[in-house]
Amino acid sequence: MAHPAPEPASEDLLRRLAPQVLGALLRRYGHFDAAEDAVQEALLAAARQWPEEGRPRNPRGWLIRVASRRLTDQLRSEDARRRREETAAALTPRDEFVAPPPGEGRAPAEEDTLSLLFLCCGADLPAAGRIALTLRAVGGLTTAEIARAFLVPEATVAQRISRAKRRIKSSPSPFGTPADTADSAGNEHERQQDRERARAARLADVLHVLYLIFNEGYTATSGRELQRADLATEAIRLTRAVHALLxxxxxxxxxxxxxxxxxxxxxxxxxxxxxxxxxxxxxxxxxxxxxxxxxxxxxxxxxxxxxxxxxxxxxxxxxxxxxxASEEDTDWAEILALYEVLVRLVPGPVERLGHAVAVAMVHGPRRALDLLAELDDDDHLAGYHRLEAVRAHLLESAGDRTAARAAYAKAAGLTLSAPERRYLRSRAARIAE
Structure with a gap:
């Protein structure tokens, strides 16, 4: 009996498998930059071969095998080059350079992705670069998407990622357990506190990364679709895995x-x-x-x-x-009280913007517009379309139709999301009627 033809490659499948494959390679070989390059080569090979030859029965195993071969070839080549350039005694090949490709199916996919997540978040890097690098490696987000998540210029994120990669490459153990900050004569209690602080910092980064991945999946910052269900679903899956651990x-x-x-x-x-x-x-x-x-x-x-x-x-x-049960039944007074707690815990611009919306629902749009005026001075919100969209809604609620129409049009010009742009333009057009 003939077997059905394997399915071809799909962009969603490759995007989902990429962090799993990178996690598997890093866990077994190290060498972040080289492993990332090898994974990209394997993904390109899949994109070329699978449409013609069909998708293999074990796509993840196929990618790990191909990426492992590329990585070991690269590491052997680099090792040989160093040995040619230096004296034979200066450097001997490391076992990991010549390790055979890993067997398929030794670790579940979620273990590889989760390992990669904690590995990157525990890297000895500045926090901003560490999180940006993790969003790239685990979430597959582009530099532009990461920049919009952080409300910073794209060039800033590109520099952070580049610096992080250079530091990883130059560090003998970038993903190692953080060293005790107390000296060897310090007491064990101090060293334990240092370890607990390091674990707490790593977990905070992990949660931040998962939160940003989910946000990009729930409301894509660019493109024709409002949502990227694959990203949101993956963020939930990984958060479930972390919850199972903790x-x-x-x-x-x-x-x-x-x-x-x-x-x-x-x-x-x-x-x-x-x-x-x-x-x-x-x-x-x-x-x-x-x-x-x-x-x-x-x-x-x-x-x-x-x-x-x-x-x-x-x-x-x-x-x-x-x-x-309905918008009218929403307890906005409770939401406002919760936002007031939130902005004390995290006084960030996005949290303050949400707080302003709750203020408008409880105390009216004019008081909320005063709060938005304070946010105008925040550099992080410069060019942020949601600030203008909220302003437009509040102006419309306050009866200032001309200013509301202008704010809706400005917000539409700032967003890179086609559904959001259409919605904002429709609001402006409705006011003009």
């Missing part, structure tokens, strides 16, 4: 709850033509009630038994939205 950590539970409560609305956020539907106008019968129930249970448990953190507060805000 079930008693309140912020891990809070982040997972936030993702579930937010992603539960995915099916109602766009119309049949892909157009954006704002929260107030969504058909709530399309929301995923199972995900909402799980998210509410997670955040409720975390809030009652763990120290309060910003992901828990964000999840609590999402829960108030999701549990309301």
């Amino acid at each position: 079930p008693d950590d309140g912020e891990v539970a809070g982040l997972l709850a936030l993702m579930l409560l937010t992603d539960a609305r995915r099916g109602a956020r766009t119309g049949p033509d892909g157009s954006l539907i704002p929260l107030a106008e969504q058909d709530r019968s399309l929301w995923d009630r199972e995900a909402i129930a799980e998210g509410v249970a997670l955040v409720s448990d975390a809030l009652t038994r763990t120290p309060l953190g910003p992901y828990q507060v964000r999840a609590a805000i999402a829960a108030v939205h999701d549990e309301a």
